[in-house]
Amino acid sequence: MGHNNGPRLEPFGIRAAWLRFANSRELRRLAKLEARINRKRAAMAVMIEERRTIMNRCIRRMRRKDGKQ
Incomplete structure (x- = not known):
């Protein structure tokens, strides 16, 4: 695959x-x-992104409660 200037392929992303x-x-x-x-x-x-979304939402609520935004 890589002998004629094509990209060298690594099976399963493992070298x-x-x-x-x-x-x-x-x-x-x-x-x-x-x-x-x-x-x-x-x-x-996907789960990590959902956790980040919930965390950011809670942080915004917390800041609003403290009058910081």
Whole structure:
């Protein structure tokens, strides 16, 4: 992939020497794990953003109560 000035691809975003020694069964399992990890990261990002929204809303209420805004 990277031999003709194209972008060099790193399987699963991992740049590790050991990855070259994985067999096809292990690569399939790594692909499934990577998909699960990415879904969990996305879900976590949504939850963190929701927490930040609630926190900011509460901070605004707190400041209004104290007459600071």
